[in-house]
Structures are given as structure tokens and as C-alpha cells.
Amino acid sequence: MEAALYNIVLVGTPNSGKTSLFNALTGSRQKVANYPGVTVERKQGFFVTPRGRQVSLIDLPGTYSLRGRSPDEEITRDVVLGRAKGETLPELVLCVADATNLRLAIRLVLEMKHTGRPMVLALNMFDIAKRRGVTVDVPALSAALGIPVVTSIAVRKGGTDELLQLTDTIAAEATQIARENDWRPHSVAELRATQREADRIIKETVSLPARPDTWTARVDSVVLHPVFGLIILAAILFVMFQAVFAWAQPVMELIAGGFELLGQWVQATLPAGLLQSFIQNGVISGVGSVIVFLPQIIIIFLFILLLEDFGYMARAAFLMDRIMGGAGLHGRAFIPLLSSFACAIPGIMATRVIDNRRDRLTTILIAPLMTCSARIPVYTLIISAFIPAKQVWGWINLQGLVMFGLYVVGITSAMAVSALIKFFMWRDDAPAPFMLELPDYKLPRLKSIAIGIYTRAMMFLQRAGTTIFAMMVLIWFLASFPQAPVGATDPGIDYSLAAIIGRFIEPVLAPLGFNWQIAVALIPGMAAREVAVAALGTVYSIEGGKEAAEQIGQVLATKWSLATALSLLAWYIFAPQCASTLAVIKRETGGWRWMWITFFYMLALAYAASLVTYNIARSFGAG
Amino acid sequence: MTIDLHESDSVRLLGNARRGFSGTVQALKGGNAESSLSAAELESRLIELGFVEGARVEVLHEGLIGRDPIAVRVENITVAVRRREAMAVVVI
Numbered sequence: 155m156e157a158a159l160y161n162i163v164l165v166g167t168p169n170s171g172k173t174s175l176f177n178a179l180t181g182s183r184q185k186v187a188n189y190p191g192v193t194v195e196r197k198q199g200f201f202v203t204p205r206g207r208q209v210s211l212i213d214l215p216g217t218y219s220l221r222g223r224s225p226d227e228e229i230t231r232d233v234v235l236g237r238a239k240g241e242t243l244p245e246l247v248l249c250v251a252d253a254t255n256l257r258l259a260i261r262l263v264l265e266m267k268h269t270g271r272p273m274v275l276a277l278n279m280f281d282i283a284k285r286r287g288v289t290v291d292v293p294a295l296s297a298a299l300g301i302p303v304v305t306s307i308a309v310r311k312g313g314t315d316e317l318l319q320l321t322d323t324i325a326a327e328a329t330q331i332a333r334e335n336d337w338r339p340h341s342v343a344e345l346r347a348t349q350r351e352a353d354r355i356i357k358e359t360v361s362l363p364a365r366p367d368t369w370t371a372r373v374d375s376v377v378l379h380p381v382f383g384l385i386i387l388a389a390i391l392f393v394m395f396q397a398v399f400a401w402a403q404p405v406m407e408l409i410a411g412g413f414e415l416l417g418q419w420v421q422a423t424l425p426a427g428l429l430q431s432f433i434q435n436g437v438i439s440g441v442g443s444v445i446v447f448l449p450q451i452i453i454i455f456l457f458i459l460l461l462e463d464f465g466y467m468a469r470a471a472f473l474m475d476r477i478m479g480g481a482g483l484h485g486r487a488f489i490p491l492l493s494s495f496a497c498a499i500p501g502i503m504a505t506r507v508i509d510n511r512r513d514r515l516t517t518i519l520i521a522p523l524m525t526c527s528a529r530i531p532v533y534t535l536i537i538s539a540f541i542p543a544k545q546v547w548g549w550i551n552l553q554g555l556v557m558f559g560l561y562v563v564g565i566t567s568a569m570a571v572s573a574l575i576k577f578f579m580w581r582d583d584a585p586a587p588f589m590l591e592l593p594d595y596k597l598p599r600l601k602s603i604a605i606g607i608y609t610r611a612m613m614f615l616q617r618a619g620t621t622i623f624a625m626m627v628l629i630w631f632l633a634s635f636p637q638a639p640v641g642a643t644d645p646g647i648d649y650s651l652a653a654i655i656g657r658f659i660e661p662v663l664a665p666l667g668f669n670w671q672i673a674v675a676l677i678p679g680m681a682a683r684e685v686a687v688a689a690l691g692t693v694y695s696i697e698g699g700k701e702a703a704e705q706i707g708q709v710l711a712t713k714w715s716l717a718t719a720l721s722l723l724a725w726y727i728f729a730p731q732c733a734s735t736l737a738v739i740k741r742e743t744g745g746w747r748w749m750w751i752t753f754f755y756m757l758a759l760a761y762a763a764s765l766v767t768y769n770i771a772r773s774f775g776a777g
Numbered sequence: 778m779t780i781d782l783h784e785s786d787s788v789r790l791l792g793n794a795r796r797g798f799s800g801t802v803q804a805l806k807g808g809n810a811e812s813s814l815s816a817a818e819l820e821s822r823l824i825e826l827g828f829v830e831g832a833r834v835e836v837l838h839e840g841l842i843g844r845d846p847i848a849v850r851v852e853n854i855t856v857a858v859r860r861r862e863a864m865a866v867v868v869i
């Protein structure tokens with residue numbers, strides 16, 4: 155009979171490389187980045203040791219102690235102590251320490267020993283430690299701690315060999331027996347005593363170099379400069395949003411051209427009829443119009459991944475702390491909000507690192523206002539149809555500038571909403587403390603960036619193939635049936651269900667300048683923002699008939715007034731058009747209440763913003 | 778108990794220290810800081826980030842508004858804290 159599954163959990167201070175080890179051992183692709191608080195969930199993976207033992211490995215959020223001060227740290231505590239529902243006590247706790255930063259890690263190990271679980275300590279990032287001239291007397295450290303100690307390099311091939319061998323030995327011989335759990339939250343005096351003990355052990359077993367990381371110090375002297383630091387941060391964001399527009403354009407035109415050719419080919423090859431219409435209008439004009447935006451999605455992720463891996467995120471949080479404090483936000487909110495530029499869902503999850511419940515709630519409520527990558531297709535489509543592609547001040551692309559403006563409006567309104575929440579709901583509270591380790595910079599590793607981008611791109615394409623495709627089939631059906639009666643003079647689509655539904659809602663949206671085609675596209679757009687682009691693609695392509703193979707942008711330019719276009723842009727800055735985000739808000743806040751609050755406040759803002767934009771634009775003659 | 782700032786020139790609070798200051802942690806006085814955390818909780822968190830008596834500290838960077846927050850080197854790591862909380866750290 156095969157030996158039972160051996161349960162190991164990874165515990166350690168934040169940013170010590172637990173997830174990197176987890177990925178290396180199990181072959182997973184969980185998110186790794188160079189700032190504390192990346193992992194906020196329990197993740198399970200499996201691997202087989204060299205001697206054939208089946209292992210279940212659990213990755214956990216990093217923590218400085220088992221006290222569980224924030225939701226992510228509570229997860230770690232509950233798993234380690236076997237308190238979580240359906241959780242068995244781990245057979246081995248694999249403590250992971252950053253070998254260049256042992257003080258806090260050793261203190262945690264000493265605290266963890268109280269849990270009585272068999273433990274192993276992995277001195278990770280040993281490559282960096284070696285390079286800096288840190289030497290560790292491993293046997294002596296092991297003796298002082300009373301647990302086996304190995305070194306590891308999670309990001310290098312073969313860097314976990316020693317750890318694997320040790321796991322085998324321990325699993326086979328059961329050298330360590332679990333003891334009674336006498337852990338309880340440490341008092342201040344106990345914490346102090348364990349830190350002293352840790353410092354003593356380190357003094358005896360580790361020799362630290364006289365040369366710290368001068369590279370980090372040099373970069374920081376520029377990046378954390380009170381004035382230049384902020385200018386650099388603003389420049390990075392500006393280049394990022396410009397790039398989304400300017401750099402992606404050539405590739406996008408290629409893809410769009412490809413779909414256009416495909417559409418023409420389908421029109422020429424397939425006999426006219428329902429099948430031709432479905433493939434050409436539903437699949438190619440609908441789903442295709444979303445896939446075109448892949449290059450932009452890749453660019454925004456590339457920027458965010460580079461900043462994360464380099465170690466800039468924690469610095470940005472430092473620079474922004476007081477500025478965000480003015481809007482009633484916590485400095486730790488910066489990283490979740492910046493991640494929300496990619497997608498609000500991981501952003502909202504990342505708020506688990508904020509220990510103060512109110513600060514966390516505020517951040518969750520405004521995260522969906524940050525311009526996520528799903529808005530990019532909508533923005534780009536409208537901007538390229540209505541804003542001329544000229545250069546301003548010589549080098550700035552006007553379309554890119556408008557895009558940047560939309561991002562700025564998103565950010566500003568998020569800050570304003572947060573300030574209002576703070577003012578009306580908890581104005582008298584003293585601000586919660588901001589304490590954050592600033593990790594040493596690391597050169598982003600090509601492989602991890604490539605994997606990160608690949609995973610995100612596949613997720614985007616998968617969405618296009620599932621959610622968006624399903625919605626497209628629905629829209630195509632609604633826009634095609636019932637078919638026009640024989641001898642009808644109006645375009646066929648005017649008799650369809652889509653037109654009936656669209657016209658039914660139109661009166662509500664007419665003050666915003668939206669026609670029935672927009673109204674009908676916004677409904678499936680509730681599932682996901684990009685769907686609206688695809689829906690418009692399908693609806694106009696069916697309506698267009700002959701010139702259907704034309705690109706959707708060109709069609710819009712002839713069908714909408716500038717005021718309508720601007721109004722729709724304003725709508726998309728605010729509208730809560732994403733079912734998954736709402737679902738995550740419900741889960742993370744533990745109830746319907748905050749989900750509905752988010753939904754309605756965003757809807758109200760969207761309506762108001764569109765109304766104002768439309769009327770102002772019309773009064774300037776853009777109607 | 779609060780520490781008298783003028784007690785001696787060399788006794789200071791980290792929360793008042795300017796960029797370039799370097800010294801050693803002498804004591805933690807959670808009650809000194811007007812933090813939203815209780816004195817014990819604040820001290821616990823500071824210790825968990827390595828601020829124990831005898832630790833070498835250096836103020837590396839300051840923020841723009843009110844020179845806040847500060848980036849402090851504590852032995853061999855860098856930690857960002859607000860001045861409000863850093864008031865709990867007595868340094869010499």
C-alpha cells in the first residue's frame with residue numbers, strides 16, 4: 155500500500171520566498187512579487203519527493219507572528235493551528251526565511267516552536283546572501299533552534315534539492331515527534347524576550363557582512379526623494395497609460411486587419427444565410443472585436459509586473475501614504491489600488507493585508523473605480539473613433555492623452571469617494587498605523603515576467619472564448635430573431651428582439667444620449683465590460699448588412715454624435731459593469747450589503763456623469 | 778509615562794528624528810504615540826519589525842508632506858513607519 159499523503163505547510167515572514175518555493179516544488183504558477191503581502195490566500199499543491207513520497211504542500215500568506223492581525227494573517231494562524239474548517243494539523247511546518255534578513259524570521263521560528271509541530275527551517279535566497287558575504291553556520295543554527303536547517307534558492311534549478319532530501323528523511327524516519335501545542339499570543343515582554351533570543355542566536359551563528367545592499371540604497375536615494383520620488387512616480391504612471399495606447403496601436407491594427415480579412419473571406423465563401431451571419435457577425439465582429447485588445451492588456455500587465463518584481467510597489471506606497479491619507483485612505487491601500495488597474499478582483503483580494511476593517515472596506519469600495527484593463531477595449535474603441543490621432547506639444551499622442559485623462563478621472567473620483575466615506579462615516583477615527591517593510595530591489599527575472607504575462611493573456615483569451623462568446627451568441631440571437639417580415643423596408647434588425655428590448659430601455663438612457671443599440675449592449679455588458687464592445691460589434695454588424703466587414707470603430711464614427719461618445723466614456727468610468735467584481739466584494743465583505751452599496755453608488759455616479767457630460771458637450775455644439 | 782524631551786540632548790524620540798539621524802533604540806513607550814493602537818499592540822508591532830532595545834536605527838528617507846512617513850533602517854532591514862507611531866521609539 156502506498157504511504158499516506160504527507161502534509162506540509164509553508165510559513166514565514168512576508169516576502170521570504172514561500173510562494174517561489176511552492177511554485178518550484180509543485181510546478182504551480184502562483185503569483186510571486188517583490189513586496190510583502192503578495193499571497194493572501196491558502197493555496198494547495200502536490201509533489202512527489204525523490205524517494206517517491208506523495209506530498210501535499212500548502213502556501214500561506216506571510217506573517218511576522220501568529221497573532222493574526224489582519225485577515226490574511228488569520229488564515230495563516232488558523233491553518234497552522236489546525237483551526238480552519240476541514241483542516242488537519244500539518245505533519246511538517248516548513249519555515250521559510252530570507253537568509254539576508256534573519257532577525258524577524260528567527261523570532262517567528264522561536265514563536266512557532268510553541269505550536270509543537272515538527273518544523274524545518276529553509277534559509278531561502280541563499281544566492282543573494284552569499285553574494286553579500288553572509289555566512290551561516292548551518293549546523294550550529296540547527297542546534298541552537300533544535301530543528302533541521304537547510305539552505306535553498308527557490309528561483310534556481312536544483313535550488314531545492316537539499317530541501318527535498320531532508321523532506322524525505324523526515325517523512326520516512328519521523329525523527330521529530332509532534333509535541334503539545336502551548337502557543338498563545340505573545341505578550342510584549344515575551345515578544346521582546348524572543349527577539350533578544352533570536353538576536354543572540356544570530357550573533358553566534360551568522361556573520362553579517364559589513365557591506366549592505368548599496369545598490370538598493372543608491373536607487374532609493376533617488377526614488378524615495380521627497381520631490382523627485384513623486385515626480386518619478388507620476389512619470390511612470392504617465393508613460394504606462396500612454397504606452398497602453400501608443401505602443402499597442404500597430405499590433406492592434408494588424409490583428410484588426412486580420413479579423414477584417416477573415417470576415418470578408420467568410421462572407422465570400424459561406425453561402426449567405428444564418429450560418430454566415432452567425433460566424434461573421436457573432437463570432438468575428440463580436441468576439442474578434444475584443445481579442446483585438448490583447449496587446450494593450452499585455453502592455454499594462456508588463457508594466458505592473460515589472461514594477462512588482464523590481465520592488466517598487468512598497469516604495470510607491472511609502473511615497474503615497476500621506477497623499478492618500480488626505481483622501482482618508484491607508485498607505486497600504488496603494489498596492490491593491492494599483493493592482494486594480496489590471497483588474498479589480500485581485501485588487502480587492504489584496505486588501506486583506508489592511509488590518510483596520512474600515513480602511514479595508516473603503517479600499518474595497520473604491521477599487522472598482524480604478525480603470526481596469528477590461529475598460530481599455532471600450533475606451534480605445536471610442537477614442538480611436540472620435541478623437542483625432544494627432545500629436546500635441548510635439549511628442550504626446552492626443553488619443554493617449556485622452557486615455558490618460560480617463561485614468562486620472564477614475565483615480566480622482568476614487569479619492570473623492572473615499573474622502574466622502576471617511577467624512578460621513580468615520581471622521582473621528584485616528585488614522586490606522588502604516589508600517590511596511592521596504593524590500594531590497596531585485597532585478598526582474600525574464601522567466602517570471604514571461605510566465606506572468608502568458609498567464610494573464612491566456613486568462614483574457616479564455617474569457618473571450620467563454621463569457622464573451624456566450625454573451626455574443628445571445629446577442630446575435632436577439633439581434634437576428636424574429637427576422638424581418640417579407641417585403642419589409644426597414645433593416646431586418648429593427649424587427650428583432652434586441653431592438654424591442656433596446657427601445658424599451660432607451661427612454662431611461664435617452665437623457666444620456668444613448669440610442670437603443672447602446673442600451674441593448676449595456677445589458678450583457680453587466681457581465682463584463684468588454685462584452686459591450688463585442689455586443690456593439692455584433693449589433694452594428696448585423697444592422698450594417700453589406701458593409702458589415704467594416705471595422706466597428708469606423709461604423710460608430712458615422713452613427714454617433716461626439717456628445718454620445720463622450721457620454722458613454724463617462725458612463726464607463728463609473729458604471730459597475732462587472733458581475734465578478736460584485737461577487738468578490740460580496741465574498742470579501744461577508745454579505746450582500748456592501749455589494750449593493752457599491753453597485754448603486756457606482757450606478758448613480760455613472761448616470762450623473764453621463765448626464766452632465768452629454769449636456770455640456772451638446773451645449774458646445776457636439777450633439 | 779512620557780519621556781521628557783529635554784531630559785537630555787541625546788535622548789530623543791524616533792518620531793522627531795530628521796533624515797540622517799542614526800542611533801540605538803533605548804526603549805519602547807507605546808503610550809508616547811497618539812496612535813489608534815493600544816500601547817501594548819503598538820509595541821508588539823514595533824518589536825515584530827525589529828525595534829527592540831539595542832537595535833541600531835537610521836532615518837534614511839522622509840516623505841514630502843510633514844516629512845512623513847519615514848523610512849528607517851533597523852539593523853539590516855528598511856521599514857516605513859509614520860512619525861506618529863515612531864514617537865513610541867526612544868532612541869539615543
Ligand SMILES: Nc1nc2c(ncn2[C@@H]2O[C@H](COP(=O)(O)OP(=O)(O)OP(=O)(O)O)[C@@H](O)[C@H]2O)c(=O)[nH]1
Pocket residue numbers: 166167168169170171172173174175185186187188189190191192193194214215216217278279280281282306307308309310463596
Ligand atoms: N534571488 C532570489 N530571489 C528569490 C528567491 N526566492 C524568492 N525570490 C524573490 O523574492 C521575492 C518574493 O518572493 P515570493 O515567493 O513572492 O515571497 P512570499 O514569501 O511568497 O511573499 P508573501 O506572499 O508576500 O508573503 C520575489 O521577487 C522572488 O522572485 C531566491 O531563492 N533567490
Ligand SMILES: [Mg+2]
Pocket residue numbers: 172173174185192193214215216
Ligand atoms: Mg507568497
